[in-house]
Amino acid sequence: MKFKINKVAVIGSGVMGGQIAAYITNAGIPVVLLDIVLSDKEDRNYLARTAIEKLLQQGDESSPFMQKKNAELVTIGNLEDDLDKIADADWIIEAVIENPKIKEDLYKKIDAIRKKGSIISSNTSTIPLKNLAKGQSAEFEKDLVITHFFNPLRYMKLLELVSTEKTDPESLNKVAEFCDVALGNGVVCCKDSPGFIANRLGIFFLQCGVDNAFAMGLSVEEADAVLSTPVGMPKSGVFGLMDIIGLDLIPLIAQSFFTTLPQDDVYRTIKMDYPLIEKMIKDGYIGRKGKGGFYRMIKTDAGKVMESINLKSGEYAPTAKVKLQTLEEAKGNLQKLCESQDKIGQYAWKVLSTMLSYAASIENQIADNIYLIDKAMKLGFNWKYGPFELIDKIGAKWFAEKLEKEGRAVPKILKLAAEKGSFYRIENGHLEYLDNQGRYNAVVHPKGTLFLSDIKRVSKPVISNESASVWDIGDKVLCFELHTKMNTLDAQVFSLLEETVSLIHNNAGKYAGLVIYSEGTVFSAGANLNVFLELFKSNDTEKLKAFILKGQKAYTDLRYAKFPSVAAVTSLTLGGGAEFALHSGAIQAHTETVMGLVELGVGLIPCWGGCTALLCRAYEKTGDAKAAILHTFETIAGMKKSPSAFQARDLLFLRETDKFTMNKDRLLFDAKQRVLSMVNGYEPRKECVISIPADAKGAVQSIIEKSQGHDTAVLEALQNVLCSGGSESDIRELECSEVLKLKDKDKTEARIANMLSTGKPLKN
Numbered sequence: 109m110k111f112k113i114n115k116v117a118v119i120g121s122g123v124m125g126g127q128i129a130a131y132i133t134n135a136g137i138p139v140v141l142l143d144i145v146l147s148d149k150e151d152r153n154y155l156a157r158t159a160i161e162k163l164l165q166q167g168d169e170s171s172p173f174m175q176k177k178n179a180e181l182v183t184i185g186n187l188e189d190d191l192d193k194i195a196d197a198d199w200i201i202e203a204v205i206e207n208p209k210i211k212e213d214l215y216k217k218i219d220a221i222r223k224k225g226s227i228i229s230s231n232t233s234t235i236p237l238k239n240l241a242k243g244q245s246a247e248f249e250k251d252l253v254i255t256h257f258f259n260p261l262r263y264m265k266l267l268e269l270v271s272t273e274k275t276d277p278e279s280l281n282k283v284a285e286f287c288d289v290a291l292g293n294g295v296v297c298c299k300d301s302p303g304f305i306a307n308r309l310g311i312f313f314l315q316c317g318v319d320n321a322f323a324m325g326l327s328v329e330e331a332d333a334v335l336s337t338p339v340g341m342p343k344s345g346v347f348g349l350m351d352i353i354g355l356d357l358i359p360l361i362a363q364s365f366f367t368t369l370p371q372d373d374v375y376r377t378i379k380m381d382y383p384l385i386e387k388m389i390k391d392g393y394i395g396r397k398g399k400g401g402f403y404r405m406i407k408t409d410a411g412k413v414m415e416s417i418n419l420k421s422g423e424y425a426p427t428a429k430v431k432l433q434t435l436e437e438a439k440g441n442l443q444k445l446c447e448s449q450d451k452i453g454q455y456a457w458k459v460l461s462t463m464l465s466y467a468a469s470i471e472n473q474i475a476d477n478i479y480l481i482d483k484a485m486k487l488g489f490n491w492k493y494g495p496f497e498l499i500d501k502i503g504a505k506w507f508a509e510k511l512e513k514e515g516r517a518v519p520k521i522l523k524l525a526a527e528k529g530s531f532y533r534i535e536n537g538h539l540e541y542l543d544n545q546g547r548y549n550a551v552v553h554p555k556g557t558l559f560l561s562d563i564k565r566v567s568k569p570v571i572s573n574e575s576a577s578v579w580d581i582g583d584k585v586l587c588f589e590l591h592t593k594m595n596t597l598d599a600q601v602f603s604l605l606e607e608t609v610s611l612i613h614n615n616a617g618k619y620a621g622l623v624i625y626s627e628g629t630v631f632s633a634g635a636n637l638n639v640f641l642e643l644f645k646s647n648d649t650e651k652l653k654a655f656i657l658k659g660q661k662a663y664t665d666l667r668y669a670k671f672p673s674v675a676a677v678t679s680l681t682l683g684g685g686a687e688f689a690l691h692s693g694a695i696q697a698h699t700e701t702v703m704g705l706v707e708l709g710v711g712l713i714p715c716w717g718g719c720t721a722l723l724c725r726a727y728e729k730t731g732d733a734k735a736a737i738l739h740t741f742e743t744i745a746g747m748k749k750s751p752s753a754f755q756a757r758d759l760l761f762l763r764e765t766d767k768f769t770m771n772k773d774r775l776l777f778d779a780k781q782r783v784l785s786m787v788n789g790y791e792p793r794k795e796c797v798i799s800i801p802a803d804a805k806g807a808v809q810s811i812i813e814k815s816q817g818h819d820t821a822v823l824e825a826l827q828n829v830l831c832s833g834g835s836e837s838d839i840r841e842l843e844c845s846e847v848l849k850l851k852d853k854d855k856t857e858a859r860i861a862n863m864l865s866t867g868k869p870l871k872n
Contacts, residue, residue: 111851113137113286117194118201119187119214124205124231126159127261130171133178133291134699135770140193145186156184168751172262174699175754187217195221199283201255203231208362211235212243227279229255233307234364237270237300250276253283256304258488259291262700265771266487267293267414268304273648288554289596290772292699294487296480302368303361305474305481306488308375309495310494311361313463314353315378317346321419322382324451328402328416332454338435339442340492340501347416349489353400356394357384366822374466384422393417403427442502446510455509460498465511467495467517472544478521478531479541479551496531496541503529520544537566558777560589560627571607575600578608584620585780586612595626596632597684599655609665616671621783621790624692625676625776631687631701637710637860644857652851656844659684659716663691664695664840667717667793670788676779678772682749686761687718690725693786693793695766696779703761704749709858713826715847720839723830725760733800734807737830741808745815745823756798776823800833807831818855818872825850830832 114137118129121143129141143155146433151157163171164179173179181639185193194200200218204210211230218228228251230240255273258264267287271280287293298304301310321331334346344352362380369375388394388401394399403416404424413426422593434452438445446457467481475481482494499507499522508518508526518526521544525856531542539562540548553559560579569577570586579587589606590601612619626632643652664674678698686703689695697703704712705722713719724744727738742748743759750756753768769778769801805827826848832842850856855872862870 113198113282113290114519115140115197116199116201117142117197119194119218119372120203120231121156121159122205124257125201125259126156126163127172127259128201128231129182129259130160130163130178131261131291133181134172134174134376135286136181137290138181138183140183140185140190140197141184142187142190142194145188152186152189153184156186160184166757169702170260170262171828172260174262174752191217191221194218195640196223197226199227199229199286201229201231206234206360207233208235208239215240215244215248215252215317219245225251225279226643227251227253227283229253229259229283230438231255233688234303234361234368236302236368237272239368241272241274246274249274251279253280254300254304255287256305256428260839264488264490265292265294266306266482266484267291268298268306269295269487270300270304272296272300288771289556289774290770290773294483294773296484296487296748296773297476298480298484299474299476301473302365303472305484307361308365308474309463309481310465310471310489311358311365311484311521312378312466313459314350314381315347315362315375316462316676317459318350318382318385319379320462321346322379322454324455325420326451326455327428327430327699329428330421330432330452331455333430333432333435335459335639337458338438338440338445339460342490347402351395351403353399354395354397356389356398359389366598374462379828384417384419387422388417391677400424412480413828442498443506446502457684460502461507461511461516464495464499464502464507464514465519465522467761468499468522469517471519471521471832476544477541479550483857493723496525499525500530500532533663534565537750538562539565544787545704551715553773556777558780559772559773560587560625560776563587571611573600573604576604578604578611579778581623581780583780583784584618585623585783586619586621587623587625587776587780590626591628595628595685596633596636596661597688598636598639599658602658605662606665609662609669612671619671620787622666622669622670622673622760622780623676623776623783624673624688625779627776628686630680631675631677632682632688633680634683634706635684635716635792637864640710640712641857641860641864642849644860647851649848650738653844653848656715656847659687660844663687663717664837666690668795669693670790671793672783672790674779674786675783676769676775677703677753678775682706683714683720684716687716687721688712690721690761690843691717691740693790694782695762696775696782697756697762697766697768698772698775699753699768699770700772701753701755701756702749703750703756703759704743704747706749708745708747708819708822709859711822711853711859712847713822713829713843715843717836717840719744719829719843720836723798724836725763727796727798729760733798733833734804735817736741736798737804738807741811741823741826744826745808745811769836795836797835798833798839800831804831804833816871818853818859821853821855822850 116132117140119142129139130230141156145152170861179425239253256268258266284295288295328347332378334344336343392399414427416427434448478496483493485494504525524546538552571578575592577589579586675692676696677689681703723740726739769775829842859870
């Protein structure tokens with residue numbers, strides 16, 4: 109039965125249920141949120157109501173509501189009075205406590221009232237689907253799946269999707285598509301096994317890391333220094349992540365595994381009953397949500413101090429910065445790290461070998477292929493490499509031989525990888541993975557995705573230099589890629605952009621448009637401040653002016669190009685990066701985009717047309733020059749940044765015609781389609797001319813008068829730019845001349861230097 113998801117019901121308003129309800133509203137879908145009635149509360153909807161209220165109290169960047177107004181899409185209720193509100197829901201999500209009996213009784217109530225063909229899913233993290241389906245009707249079992257979201261929903265994108273042979277495939281695909289496209293999840297189909305993929309391997313890894321740290325006498329700092337960024341895992345390490353998850357939750361997860369895992373599963377061999385940890389839990393030291401955990405923050409007369417616990421004595425002491433020679437000598441070479449005979453190398457080998465061989469031994473129990481397992485661990489635990497990618501980095505043959513020398517079992521698929529050379533290979537430019545029959549299979553991405561990494565494997569750039577490259581991504585569309593550190597902007601970027609615009613203009617039949625996109629973690633953190641600092645220190649006004657004008661020329665070439673361009677922005681899109689996007693023909697924004705003109709923090713104003721572009725957008729929207737000046741001034745002076753792309757529209761960094769992409773994996777594809785949709789009848793932008801009223805400066809003077817220190821000089825420069833009026837080219841000229849005046853102020857140089865050394869703005 110084909111259906112569209114128009115309404116969702118969530119039952120259970122706890123940590124996960126409330127987040128799920130809130131996050132679904134970001135797709136514009138109405139949600140009903142129900143929970144039990146508390147006998148001691150007058151408000152029968154107390155649990156659901158307070159859940160939403162708490163989520164609304166979170167900061168804009170952490171709240172699962174990407175816009176506060178989305179809360180209006182949530183209808184709250186309770187299971188005694190309002191169960192009928194789920195009757196017309198297309199998808200009903202159960203997120204109640206992990207008690208099979210409670211779930212079973214709830215399912216019978218749902219089945220009696222739900223509409224035919226609606227999907228029911230559980231957010232369970234440990235209970236197999238076949239156990240959830242026991243005692244239910246055949247029709248209910250057909251529509252029952254597991255949709256396991258990860259906490260926090262907004263930033264942990266993994267969705268483990270579990271079905272059985274009895275699940276209706278069409279309904280399953282519809283939920284998968286909705287979670288992928290509308291919610292932005294990385295959907296991984298798992299087998300119906302205990303803990304699925306991420307928790308099965310991730311919790312095993314944590315337990316293994318803790319167990320071996322106790323056994324080998326490592327401090328929590330030493331263990332976390334090893335099992336973090338050096339092996340491609342989050343900097344929180346093992347003990348830090350335990351604190352984030354909650355020490356009290358780990359035994360509950362372990363107990364659930366013990367009731368469902370086979371008797372011969374290696375998980376059962378890991379020691380978990382440590383008196384110290386039991387005491388910590390009893391005393392409330394359960395991690396960040398408690399008094400502290402393996403780490404805690406305390407207040408002293410000297411300020412806040414981070415402490416860590418001694419695993420032997422149980423006493424806290426200030427954390428020690430560990431400098432491990434073994435890690436420095438290995439320099440990211442995991443094989444060399446695991447070969448080291450000191451306790452650091454032995455610890456790395458013991459934990460990694462145990463966890464990775466465990467993953468290889470159960471790969472066919474938890475997923476259809478190793479690529480899905482690697483994807484799940486990267487999305488669910490923020491690992492840089494999945495377990496099989498890690499084995500490849502260590503060396504599959506070396507890894508298998510070392511296990512054999514130690515008399516340890518070598519899983520079948522690991523033996524095959526050792527014989528073949530690796531779990532992954534590039535064949536004719538395409539990425540392939542090994543299966544447990546010794547065959548390589550092509551990695552197939554979902555329809556509607558496009559990866560620059562795939563294109564780069566099979567082609568060469570059309571043009572490139574050290575800072576940027578241009579790729580042909582098909583259908584006559586080119587892609588401009590930044591590849592500097594944090595995608596910062598320098599003269600080489602501008603040179604290549606000018607060359608790219610000319611290339612497309614001169615080859616109109618061959619090329620039709622341009623996407624600006626980078627597959628890294630950020631779109632662009634802005635200008636390369638080292639360049640500005642050098643120019644300020646050299647006191648070479650002409651070189652500084654030439655650099656500013658070069659950026660202006662490149663961006664205005666793009667702005668008035670005769671072909672469509674689309675900036676595919678994501679994550680940090682700041683300063684010069686925001687200016688880059690503002691000068692494109694349109695923007696396709698990943699919803700998790702932080703956009704802002706933040707130059708004030710380094711004692712500058714936007715000088716590559718950012719003041720001009722934002723002012724013109726405000727003027728086009730309001731038709732009121734004074735209102736446009738005030739909006740632009742307040743935005744730049746306040747260094748306002750959008751917590752998401754939705755707020756970027758409120759700040760006018762995005763126009764009403766710009767579009768959003770929820771799933772970052774779909775961003776490049778969506779941007780390319782946007783270019784193609786703009787080709788026919790595309791007309792270049794017309795230059796904006798603004799007539800400024802005589803009292804324009806007064807509109808912002810009160811803000812300047814409240815400023816202090818160097819901010820005053822920078823804001824006066826901004827005032828001069830915004831309140832002079834004229835054409836866009838006139839205003840851009842003022843941007844340049846005002847920055848040249850700021851060059852003579854030592855305080856600007858000090859701000860730039862401080863930002864480069866500390867990453868924080870200086871108030872001087």
